[in-house]
Amino acid sequence: MKPGRVVASFDSATGMLRALSRFLRGRDVPLIGQGPAAAEPLASAVLGAANRLPRRLQERAYAASGWAEAVPLRRVGEIRSDDLARWVTGHYPRRRSQVAFIGSANGAMIHLCAALAAPWLPQTLLIPVRRRGVHPDEPRADLSRTRAAGQALLGANPDLVLHHMHDANQDRLMIAGMTYFRVKWRTLPAAYRRYLEQTLAPGGTLVVADCGLRWPTTDAGPRHVFQHGAPGGATREEYRDGGPRVADYLRRYGSPHRRWDYPPADGESPEAEWGFEPALLPDLSELAARNGWRLVRMSFPEPEHLSPPVADLYRDWYRTRGLPADRLLAECFLLLEPWWTLRSGSVPYWMVFNTEPSHASLTAYLDRADPFDEIRLLLFSHGVESVGLASIEQWRAALAYARKVGVFTGVDTGAYPRDFAGLARAHRELARIRATSPMPLPMDWQVAEKFLAQREELRWDVADPPS
Numbered sequence: 426m427k428p429g430r431v432v433a434s435f436d437s438a439t440g441m442l443r444a445l446s447r448f449l450r451g452r453d454v455p456l457i458g459q460g461p462a463a464a465e466p467l468a469s470a471v472l473g474a475a476n477r478l479p480r481r482l483q484e485r486a487y488a489a490s491g492w493a494e495a496v497p498l499r500r501v502g503e504i505r506s507d508d509l510a511r512w513v514t515g516h517y518p519r520r521r522s523q524v525a526f527i528g529s530a531n532g533a534m535i536h537l538c539a540a541l542a543a544p545w546l547p548q549t550l551l552i553p554v555r556r557r558g559v560h561p562d563e564p565r566a567d568l569s570r571t572r573a574a575g576q577a578l579l580g581a582n583p584d585l586v587l588h589h590m591h592d593a594n595q596d597r598l599m600i601a602g603m604t605y606f607r608v609k610w611r612t613l614p615a616a617y618r619r620y621l622e623q624t625l626a627p628g629g630t631l632v633v634a635d636c637g638l639r640w641p642t643t644d645a646g647p648r649h650v651f652q653h654g655a656p657g658g659a660t661r662e663e664y665r666d667g668g669p670r671v672a673d674y675l676r677r678y679g680s681p682h683r684r685w686d687y688p689p690a691d692g693e694s695p696e697a698e699w700g701f702e703p704a705l706l707p708d709l710s711e712l713a714a715r716n717g718w719r720l721v722r723m724s725f726p727e728p729e730h731l732s733p734p735v736a737d738l739y740r741d742w743y744r745t746r747g748l749p750a751d752r753l754l755a756e757c758f759l760l761l762e763p764w765w766t767l768r769s770g771s772v773p774y775w776m777v778f779n780t781e782p783s784h785a786s787l788t789a790y791l792d793r794a795d796p797f798d799e800i801r802l803l804l805f806s807h808g809v810e811s812v813g814l815a816s817i818e819q820w821r822a823a824l825a826y827a828r829k830v831g832v833f834t835g836v837d838t839g840a841y842p843r844d845f846a847g848l849a850r851a852h853r854e855l856a857r858i859r860a861t862s863p864m865p866l867p868m869d870w871q872v873a874e875k876f877l878a879q880r881e882e883l884r885w886d887v888a889d890p891p892s
Contacts, residue, residue: 426503428512431496433458435599436551437698438530440759446516448539453764455852469472495553495603502577506585508549510614514669517620524870525625527632527709529701531728532761532775533735537877539763540739542867544624545634546617548705549588550700552578552606553599560681561600564591564653564687571604572645579648584612586648586704588697593685594664594671594811595778597678607697611648611704616875618712628890630870631713635701635724641690642664651695656728658780658813665690670812677810699728699777710888717890723877724884728777728784734880736774736790738873743770748862751798754824754834754855755787758805760848762855767865769858771801779804779842784815784823790886791826800827801834801858803851806844815842 443458667684824831835851
């Protein structure tokens with residue numbers, strides 16, 4: 426099967442791969458990298474019309490868009506990890522770099538890579554798998570229905586670990602007709618090895634983006650775990666035990682349940698979407714030693730813990746170059762624009778999602794940072810009024826931190842969180858921001874490393890090349 430038809434286009438890792446690889450080719454990211462800028466007016470009009478549909482029709486259309494790109498259950502065993510790895514590396518231009526990244530997906534890290542003109546290879550990819558006959562609020566039934574397909578996938582790919590994820594809170598619409606198979610490499614694929622050896626210069630640095638986030642899981646077989654729930658608005662306790670907010674949410678969506686029926690967790694694993702699988706480290710250490718590279722393990726416990734250091738790094742970089750550093754661009758999930766961030770002289774602050782914890786992390790940063798004159802905010806709409814969704818009023822309060830201009834960018838506040846046109850509108854509005862400086866030359870890695878290694882949010886472990 427063609428990898429481009431296997432890997433989800435709506436996932437964080439795919440969106441970040443598209444954004445960074447396009448940046449390294451000198452391009453921006455219209456339509457989240459899935460179409461040309463010339464198609465944005467039509468896409469905005471079509472999706473804007475969808476915003477005005479009755480809620481039920483909106484939800485069905487959103488779910489159908491994901492189902493259309495999912496892999497049929499019977500064909501999951503045909504997927505090959507080597508093809509997936511070659512598909513990833515094929516996104517990038519072939520040129521030498523002093524630093525390269527591998528590991529966890531992270532929006533702040535994408536902005537770090539853009540500043541350094543460095544590539545990133547994801548450890549985790551999402552394979553959406555079609556399946557029918559499972560109610561979104563019955564995770565136990567989802568595992569039962571798809572376990573055999575998961576084992577077929579793993580039988581054909583001994584280098585992968587499967588994290589089967591079911592989140593009926595944030596992914597409710599998508600999982601109506603599909604399930605999420607997130608795969609992580611536990612050994613380094615040959616395509617990644619070749620790409621790094623062709624790209625990373627002698628004496629260069631290989632950085633492991635190591636998000637230490639873990640989540641309760643159920644053992645579903647060798648190299649196969651099932652994860653009920655995910656980081657976001659609902660707490661781990663609410664996924665486990667239910668509660669008033671969960672019961673109210675399920676009632677509003679007409680569910681026959683008042684809590685989720687899931688297979689009990691019997692352990693913890695790296696979180697399916699964001700967590701790093703450390704089994705990959707020995708291969709990376711061997712490759713770095715053989716090629717005379719430094720190996721740096723950049724560890725952080727939560728995805729958003731990298732956002733303040735990278736934002737502050739950008740601000741320091743602008744000031745060192747004699748440029749203003751008073752514009753903040755707050756991005757959400759896969760809504761990333763590294764090209765326009767740098768072209769507009771903006772400081773990037775990335776949020777995992779549109780939930781109350783992400784809102785809290787942004788406002789905590791604004792509370793301690795020097796004030797910004799301008800704040801622009803992108804919001805990803807997932808189509809669901811989920812537990813812990815941050816309201817438009819809460820986001821307005823964050824924009825009020827701006828001294829001069831605090832605006833939503835590409836957001837129809839009346840349609841949120843079902844503002845599907847925002848996927849097309851965000852890029853168009855960013856492209857209209859007045860540019861303050863030409864695109865800079867890449868940041869020096871030694872400068873960036875010195876700055877980041879001093880931050881308390883990060884753990885910095887270095888293995889120097891053998892002498």
